[in-house]
Amino acid sequence: MPGRLVGDLVLTAPAPLRRSAALLALLGLHAVLAGAAPVLGRRLGPRVLLVCALAPAATVAWALARAGGVLDGRPVTEVRPWVGELGVELAFRLDGFSLLMVALVSGIGVPVFVYAWRYFAPRPDIGRFAGLLTAFAGAMLGVVLTDNLLVLYVCWELTSITSYLLIGFDDTKAPARAAALQALLITGAGGLAMLAGFVLLGQAAGTYTFSEILADPPTGTTVGIAAALVLAGAFTKSAQVPFHSWLPGAMAAPTPVSAYLHSATMVKAGVYLIARFAPALAPVVGWWRPVVVSVGVVTMLVGGLAALRQHDVKLLLAHGTVSQLGFLVALFGAGWEEATFAAAALLLAHGLFKATLFMTVGIVDHAAHTRDLRQLSGLHATLRPVAVVAVIATASMAGLPPFLGFVAKEAGLEALLHEGSSATLVLVGIVAGSALTVAYGARYVWGAFATKPGRAGAPMAATPVEPPGAAILAPAVVLTVATVLLGAVPALADPLVEGAATSLDPRVEGVHLALWHGITVALGLSVLAVTVGVALFVGRDRMARLQAALPRTSSGTEVYQATLTATLRLADRVTSVVQSGSLPRYLQVALVTLLVLPGTALLSGPGLPDDLAIAESPLQVVVAALVVGAALAAARSRRRFAAVLCLGGVGYGVAVLFVIQGAPDLALTQLLVETLAVVIFVLVLRHLPERFSETSRRLSRLSRAAVSAGVGTFVAAFALIAGAARQEPAVSGEHLARALPDGGGRNVVNVILVDFRGLDTMGEITVLAVAALGIASLVLSGRSERTAGLAAHDPDEPAPATEADGPVGAVSSAGGDRLG
Amino acid sequence: MRVLLPLPVVLPLLAAGASLALHRHRWLQRALGLLTLTAVLGVSIALLLEVRADGIGVVDVGGWEAPIGITLVADLLAVIMLAIATAMLLVVLVYAIGHPATEDTRRFFHPTYLVLAAGVSLAFLTGDLFNLFVAFEIMLIASYVLITLGGSEPQVRSGMTYVVFSLLSSTLFVTAVGLVYAATGTVNLADLAGRLDGIDPAIRNALGLMLLVVFGVKAAIFPLFSWLPDSYPTAPSPVTAIFAGLLTKVGVYAIIRTQTLLFPADGASEVLLAIAALTMVVGVLGAIAQNDVKRILSFHIVSQIGYMILGLGLFSVAGIAGAIFYIVHHIVVKTTLFLVSGLIEVSAGTGALSRLSGLTRRAPVVAVLFALPALSLAGIPPFSGFVAKLALVQAGLDIDQGLVIGVSLLVSLLTLFSMTKIWAGAFWGAPSEVEAPDDAGGDRALRPPPLMVGATAALVLTSLVIAFGAAPLYDLSHDAATALMAPDGYVGAVLDR
Amino acid sequence: MTVTLALTVGALFAFGTYLLLQRTLTRVVIGLGLMGHGANLLLLLAGGRAGDAPFVSDDGPPAAAADPLPQALALTAIVITFGVTAFLLALAYRSWQHTHDDDVEDDPEDRRIAALASEEHTPARQGES
Helix, strand or coil, X not given: CCCCCCHHHHCCXXXXXXXXXXXXXXXXXXXXXXXXXXXXXXXXXXXXXXXXXXXXXXXXXXXXXXXXXXXXXXXXXXXXXXEHHHCEEEEEEECHHHHHHHHHHHHCHHHHHHHHHHHCCCCCCHHHHHHHHHHHHHHHHHHHHXXXXXXXXXXXXXXXXXXXHHHCCCCCCHHHHHHHHHHHHHHHXXXXXXXXXXXXXXXXXXXXXXXXXXXXXXXXXXXXXXXXXXXXXXXXHCCCCCCCCHHHHHHHCCHHHHHHHHXXXXXXXXXXXXXXXXXXXXXXXXXXXXXXXXXXXXXXXXXHHHHXXXXXXXXXXXXXXXXXXXXXXXXXXXXXHHHHHHHHHHHHHHHHHHHHHHHHHHHHXXXXXXXXXXXXXXHHHHCHHHHHHHHHHHHHHHCCCXXXXXXXXXXXXXXXXXXXXXXXXXXXXXXXHHHHHHHHHHHHHHHHHCCCECHHHCECCCCCCCCCCHHHHHHHHHHHHHHHHHHHCHHHHHHHHXXXXXXXXXXXXXXXXXXXXXXXXXXXXXXXHHHHHHHHHHCHHHHHHHHHHCCCCCCCHHHHXXXXXXXXXXXXXXXXXXXXXXXXXXXXXXXXXHHHHHHHHHHCCCCCCCCCCCCXXXXXXXXXHHHHHHHHXXXXXXXXXXXXXXXXXXXXXXXXXXXXXXXXXXXXXXXXXXXXXXXHHHHHHCCCCCECCCCCCCCCHHHHHHHHHHHHHHHHHHHHHHHHCCCCCCCHHHHHHHHHHHHCCCEHHHHHHHHHCHHHHHHHHHHHHHHHHHHHHHHHHHHHHHHCCCCCCCCCCCCCCCHHHHHHHHHHCCCCCCCC | CCCCCCHHHHHHHHHHHHHHHCCCCHHHHHHHHHHHHHHHHHHHHHHHHHHHHHCCEEEEHHHCCCCCCCEEEECHHHHHHHHHHHHHHHHHHHHHHHCCCCCCCCCCHHHHHHHHHHHHHHHHHECEHHHHHHHHXXXXXXXXXXXXXXXXXXXXXXXXXHHHHHHHHHHHHHHHHHHHHHHHCCCEHHHHHHHHHHCCHHHHHHHXXXXXXHHHHHHCCCCCCCHHHHHHHHCCHHHHHHHHHHHHHHHHHHXXXXXXXXXXXXXXXXXXXXXXXXXXXXXXXXXXXXXXXXXXXXXXXXXXHHHHHHHHHHCCHHHHHHHHHHHHHHHHHHHHHHXXXXXXXXXXXXXXXXXXXXXXXXXXXXXXXXXXHHHHHCCCCCCHHHXXXXXXXXXXXXXXXXXXXXXXXXXXXXXXHHXXXXXXXXXXXXXXXXXXXXXXXXXXXXXXXXXXXXXXXXXXXXXXXXXXXXXXXXXXXHHHHHXXXXXXXXXXXXXXX | CCHHHHXXXXXXXXXXXXXXXXXXXXXXXXXXXXXXXXXXXXHHHCCCCCCECCECECCECCCCECCHHHHHHHHHHHHHHHHHXXXXXXXXXHHHHHHCCCECXXXXXXXXXXXXXXXXXXXXXXXXX
């Protein structure tokens, strides 16, 4: 299975794939550290995070070692079987794009782990946190490295679960729990759609190997459906409109989580998927390009506008992330090679600056104990180094030179310009989005660090701060250095970005990043965006009034809430109908089912046979009439004893019918059993009042009678029809023939019972024995209670708890309030 | 094979008798139970290997060949079910011995439990429709006794629902046997397969649906499931666990056996798929509406049965293979979850979500033991439920049954939702004030007995093994499904010897 | 199988069902008893026409012997049903000890949820569950 060939190598020889067991070992390392962290955490405290950082650090080291070959177009692969029959293979493949993603996942992972070490005060559950974060890092690594769609889904869902647990990490806070659930349900729903899409795609392509599907994409309507389902997964995961509501909610997580999962890595999973699929599917699925690009552009604008409204700086950044993810989706989604290249650069740039920004927010939050930009003031002086880092990261985000963000955005604008008129609308959208980015970027820097005007024109007093240590700032500084360096000298980032883009789309070859393209239209558009953005920021009060005046569009959270409420209500309604708690109702449902399923099947059959005998003897008719009469009396009787005696009468009558039918043994048994049954019945009944109480009548007499008549008719008709359907003689001919010679008995029924079908009889005895045991147990438990003086208690009181029902009693008495 | 095959039925029955005689010697009862079930497990595994190697094994009980006598038939499906069921019976017995309230004071627990094991084994192995009825009755009477052990008021009330409902279904079973015999003149399953072919298709269809209703009650499919969530939660945890894991699955087994052997369909069966979809949806909605751990889990049993019926309803090798894999996964995971619910009750003194909180801090081990099977139940990778779900999704989409597969995926999301309800309610949050009712107080009460935790952990591990070692189990399921889709093999093995 | 007997079976099922669908436990058990009689009779009738008792003499089985197999099956079924019914009656006895009445109670937890479903949902429940 050759990977997709790139560059000149196509002309020469198939690129040798390099195999490596290290890939699996690295994933294993993540898993082991994740498992060990909760234990280590008890001893090491927050330092456990440094231990866990070994996993991403090792990954980075390994990736660096392999980078040369990979960027030359020789992917590293690894395949291990899992469930071959289902197409699930532990196939991994490190190509250029995966390398870029590894740089994000593990490369930003290490600083985040270090940051988290200083971020947390010692707390008992730090080990659990470290474990979850490491598990996430491993799962995310799996997402970007696997070459099997189903394994990708596996890792994808693992990131959702770890994200759920991390968002809800401060689990005593109800909003955190609710936000965790919202994120899980939305991304989970998308994930399931994606799974269906993957399966459709895999079945259409005949393989679940990602690279093979991309190399030779299947076509047809199924693929269109599959693409839509896959996009549902990508859009939910990457917080695209209209599924973006969960991401701001996810800010309930501790800030290291926001920096890592919810800006730099996990939310890029959907972008990753779109990036991979776009070059292959955009040409074969007609609607792909317009839909994906529009969703991206709309998301970029919606997120940007929302960011302008936020007062919590963390939320501001979250909406900014939504916006930037839209930008990435728009660039990747088109499947245009130059745009793909630019998007790869932006992916890297965004990871660097957004993680940095979240880190600065966390520092500010810790230092000033607030994240509300209306309360923060004067931090540019008191937290000078933090402010510098934040300003650089923001500048990169806003696309100002000479930072990486600028280089990437410039490349994007160039790419769109080259596509000509088909991209004009996209271009307009993106320039508008960039302007918004400049505006909310300025809002962040100003909001977090500037000295605000207070009342009566005097500057607001500086917010009191506790100065942060150097160690907590170090990771942000490292990332910022990268932003500066890669921006100023784009050639440093060029191989990685080009390698990544080329592995997505071989046509990318030859495109390069540059800080300075000359005086171009793209530069002009950048200047325009910055100008408008600054204007928006300066006129922010007017802008705020304008936004307030506009009708608020649904943020999606309302839809989520409404869906949740509707589901809960539906659940209660349905359950109260099907699970009414009433036994007669359950039984009625069962009997109606009998009429509906086999009953209707019978109606379509041959109908009653023609040659029916009325009776075999007059005696039969008489006894049958007596039996039916006794049954009727049993049904009508208002007295318990009379009803039981009628039942006994039916039993005796049936015994007589057995005799007439030629079954004396059976009749004898029936007489015996019936007598015993009546005796037991009477023993129990003597405690009860003589007459039946005419209590509640949920089921009206009429419906009861209708079901009864239906069941009776059904059974009688079925009996006649089935009796006439016999094609072959019964097997019992053999029994008759062999009872004496082989079974050694004259009474054939006896021989059957003790010999031919002795197993039945053994079972029958077992049932009787266990029934006796059960009766003894019930009667004994009643007696022991009575001797303990507990038997006679008011029926309204709950039963006194015996030792058996400690938990049970608690369960049954757990009335009261519902969770909610 | 001839020697081994009857042992899963005979050994527990003999041991049950002995155990009853030993009712004054609790330790001997325990040892006997453990020993017997270990032996049966060994036998089951031996049978599994043998059937895999040599094909279907048949034993004529008493030496009377089919269809005169009763035959025990060990095909792959039967021995897979037997092996997994016995493993569960063994582990739950260990748990029950550790459980403070189940076995301690009840001398009838062990004999009855062993009878239950015998009944379950017989149900899997018998090749005779009427004997299947007897097997069901053995299993059921044991279950009646177990569910009412102690005889407390809620147990008696819910036991009543359970017994009355089961008795109705048993009566219908006898009726169905009568109708089948009237139409065909035999009760041997293999013989029936041939004879049913010859009768009017409408009558055959009606008989098939009649048996579906009969077994549907045991399997708790829509709309015949309502007895289950009302009766299971009141029993002691180990009893609920084994019921949840096994009893409904015996019903599912009977449905698969009869529908594939006696009433094979040409393609996907609309009736079964509709039942499957409704069972999944109504079950999970019921779970969402509940506020007690055991009740939530009980409704999930119903919902999950829908997945198994879905696999069967597809009537393809892949579908049935998925169903079998699902059953095995489900038996393990469901049993585990009920065992965990017992751990929760012991740790916190209640199973009501409104009174549970913060168990991750107070009982982190229980939290892990809950989280893994809960995710598996919801079909979240990389656990066994994912492989099971994947198998069904692939099988369904392969024959263009997108609608029902869509429903199944939606239901798995709702299942996840419902699991987070337990998680957020019981495990997250500030530790609750409710202390265990245990007089020994605080710390000791928070630690469930090691035997219970150990047994639960063993099952969690089993579930992980099923997930990561899914390939051999899936291959096995696939082989079993292939055999089921070609019933001639079964018929030939029983009749033409 | 004759029409008379089929109707008898049908009638037993019909009256049995009528009693089964009630709240009084005694009636429910009687209803199950009637249905059980119907089912056993049906099982026996599945053998076909009435005949001579299946005793084998030295000359072999009687020419018009009744089908022995359903007789054996019915016998087993009768005994099993008896055992279960006896257990059910013991349960009824125990229930009477607890509640001093003879009604099949609704499940309290189901009733609680049904009551909740009929109430209006308050937004307080929506946040998280």
